[in-house]
Amino acid sequence: MHSVWQRLKSDHYGMGGLLVVALFALATLTVWTGLFGQGWAEVSGNSWESTSAAHWFGTNLLGQDIFQRTLFGAATAFEVGLVVTGFSTLLGAILGGLSGWYSKGWVDEIILWIKGVLDSIPFYLFAAAVAFALQGRPWAMHLAMIVTFWTTTARIVRGEVIRIRQQEFIEAARAIGLSQLTILFRHVLPNTVHILLVQATIVFVAAIKTEVILSFLGLGIQDGVSWGLMLAESSQEVLAGHFGNFIAASAALFLLLMGFNLLADALQDATDTRGAMT
């Protein structure tokens, strides 16, 4: 892990990405701790005010402050990203690990089958179905993403576990009397951490993007502000010549996704030790 950080540090694009992500994370923290962004729902001005000292990004139709709403949108994006990434990575690691460890056995067959079924359903249709089935529940969107996003992680972990399984230290672990599951969770899965880390950044990006799209479609965030909701509002406003919501939400989304992608790329390079270490 130490050498991964060293390699990451020498990657300027990656560090730039990390900086952007860190800034957004900081903004999120200020919202969560109650410092900023609390006035996202307040009507604090007139309709469609332009930028001013009081309203940095102007106001929307209802006279709500767009800057505060953008900030709160960042917190929403992070919350969805963290929850979805956390649970889907955990699920992917455990199911992928079991699937690889018992590959070609019945456990593997069942997991592969579930994976195949989930992967064959068009995602937005699935998300819409889940949102409809769990109407009004704020975590319906999270659930839809977790249930579909773990499959990619599981596929990658499965392949890696099959590779690791053949290494001598696994045989050595058997020779000191460890049980199958102990070996899987204590010696095999910890060796996939670098892959999980990279995959987690990719899932994070996908989760944020998907949250915005689902919210735009009205299937996402119900009680709060999301960049997706801001974009949905702006689809009317842009026609009337008011670009505040549109620019703020898309610029914020673009910056965060760009930063995350740069970071994910750099992480991938930094953890790719094939050939470097023997």
Next chain:
Amino acid sequence: MSAPVLEIANLSIWLDTTTGRRQVVDNISFSIEAGDTTGLVGESGCGKTMTALAILGLLPASNTHMRCSFIKVKGRDMLGLDGQQRRQVLGHDIAMVFQQPGTALDPVFTIGQQISSVYRRHIGGSRESANRATLKSLEQTGFDHPEEIVRTYPHQLSGGMKQLAMIAMASICHPAVLIADEPTTALDNTTQALIIKQLQRLRTAHGTAILLISHDLAVIRSLCREVLVMYCGRLLEKTDCTRLFSTPRHPYSAGLISCIPIISPQRPGSINTIPGQVPVSTDLPTGCHFSPRCDRTVDRCQQSVPQFETDGDHQVACFRPLP
């Protein structure tokens, strides 16, 4: 003479491959007493490692089949144990040192974590007592600064140090039996000497019985009291180490010994070889497997399998042994 701590009777192993089932170990039996070292010599692929894995019960169940009368460790038959009972024996009463020290340690844990986890698994007790035992084991294995070694990761150590750490790990519970599968093959000569010294120490200090698997006769000679010569899954000769090197009776053993390169200024570049090649196990010759390469072959060798002559310490499976 003390009681044997490892006894194997009539072990046979078959391996399923894409080309069908083939026998890789054919009816071998031997035993080792406490504090004794037995060498198992043979060319690559002759079934040495399969034998070791079978003793530990680690043969992959999916593509191997085993038949055996018994495998007794300290008088207890491993074949009669269920999974959990067997796992309590592994690492505690019988331990293994592997061929590739580079890959036999988990890369994401420190040496200390890995060694102490064996202690905690089998002996139990507090974290501190496990750490103390780890430091002691490393120190006895010849590390000058064990408190630094416990904090290092495998990739920070050289191959020799990794192998010494493996020995410290294998010996932390003072096992009655240690199986060392080509422990020095991947290492240079000076490191080999260190490893051999440590194995000797285990034998004298804790009375550990060692099964040393190797194709390196020099290593065998420096460590073993008894030697088993294996060829294509069968034992060909079983005898005292000194006697094997002075008067080998099986033509294969004699051939192996004559193949040891001698460092001699008088005869540079002279290396003996045994004519022919090891037959593939799908296509073994009938009778004695060594007969096609042997210069003493008679018709009988190709027709029936020579059995061990049972009397005496020097056992050989050959119809026309050397005098």
